[in-house]
Amino acid sequence: MSDNQEQKLSDNERLKRESNFLRGTIAEDLKDDLTGGFTGDNFQLIRFHGMYQQDDRDIRAERAKQKLEPLHNVMLRCRLPGGIITPQQWLAIDTFAAEHTLYGSIRLTTRQTFQFHGVLKPNIKSMHQMLNRVGLDSIATAGDVNRNVLCTSNPVESEVHQQAYEWAKKISEHLLPKTRAYAEIWLDEEKLETTDVEPILGSTYLPRKFKTTVVIPPQNDVDVHANDLNFVAIAQEGKLVGFNVLVGGGLAMTHGDKSTYPRKADDLGFIPLDKTLAVAEAVVTTQRDWGNRSNRKNAKTKYTLERVGVEAFKSEVEKRAGIEFAPSRPYEFTGRGDRFGWVEGIDGKLHLTLFIENGRILDYPGKPLKTGCAEIAKIHRGDFRLTANQNLIVAGVTPQHKEQIEKIAREHGLIQSDVSQQRLNSMACVSLPTCPLAMAEAERYLPGAVTQLEEIMAKHGLADEHIVFRVTGCPNGCGRAMLAEVGLVGKGPGKYNLHLGGDRIGTRIPRMYRENIGEQEIMQELDTLLGRWSKERQEDESFGDFVVRVGVIKAVVDSAKDFYD
Structure with missing residues (x-):
């Protein structure tokens, strides 16, 4: 079905084909101490x-003046299906971050895992070996493969959550690369005299990155429409019975290229639990064989569906999986934010959700977050759950430990009573100074921007309200701004495209309202619009719905056709 066999393949296809199943000459490169990259x-x-080469862009120019190469280092993203990590694992990553990274922090990400930033070349192998010792790895968390599998961090429906989490783990394991390159290079395991085979991903892997989630309604905390493949959990009488399958979501685009756009996922139908892995494999292999390998900007699953048609893609998945999709079962999303503070699960155990601004766990003056998390890990007998909104859940707390854990959290600034609803519902990607793709600030801009928003909201009598506000430093979508009510997409230093009109539950893509405007203009626009919202809104009407209803912005219905209208 692919129409690009006659076209010249992208250079990434050559790279994968010649890589000897992802080995390349990485092992030899590690021994080269003439460069840090x-x-x-x-x-x-x-x-x-699982790594990206980066450098500290804040000091790049100064190093160039000194005739030094950029301060090359890597960012590592751990594979953590469903975001669950044990206290023992947490303490291990806490120690490594403190002793062997340039920034000393643990960064919780929108992919429901953690990242190390600033790992120098001599520490890379020991980092992987440390992860391996505690039962973790970073296999396939980046590159043209299925990446970390997300799962709703829902601690209330304990039994359904456990079942859904187990499926997230199974999907992750099933779709992993089979090459032993990771074990050979990083863990010093012996090369076996066998022929490498990649039965699912293929010898040249996927045309582009691929993202998968398991979501438990009514919470859409994983933002299903940001992902290639989504399994929407359908439960009956407290038991998981199957999934609705949604395919073809994605948020990345390229400035100035109208052949790229964010897109919502399409619902293919319902499957019983025993068909889950077969369908996951069929979707991945169909995208493997039909995806665009000539133009990487149009290589994601969303563009394959637009090119071949949803029904043709669905029929191929049914043929490969040996199933027929049943009509989708009804479900409803009512929110996607995390529920902060203490929540009691149906099993009687307690769960404490902690707000971590930007997901950056570090000891700040008067707010030693990293030390606090480590102190909790030393006494906690449950697990930690990282959320796709960059927050941290201390899960499975027995009633006798509640007071002690809360005391530690309060003493270290992990619980603060004065955090606004607006701050709790705002998010940003990492961006500068480490991300090489960043065009504008995001993580470092967000706290101050939220403070300004809080002042505007209070001015208009909206202090207890919130809008879903997200900032991403470039158009690649890591901050999921293209599912926000107000989304800022970096265009250049201090400049952003302002998008409006997404909905609160994450099922509508916002449209660009103003292009390439500065921070002051953004706040002036929001001041005017929030003032109108406070006076003209209908009962319980969210900001995103309001700006669409009154005609401030036209709703995006079919982004392939009308996103740029």
């Missing part, structure tokens, strides 16, 4: 092992 194809290949 990776050279040639290895710069890209390390992504399949």
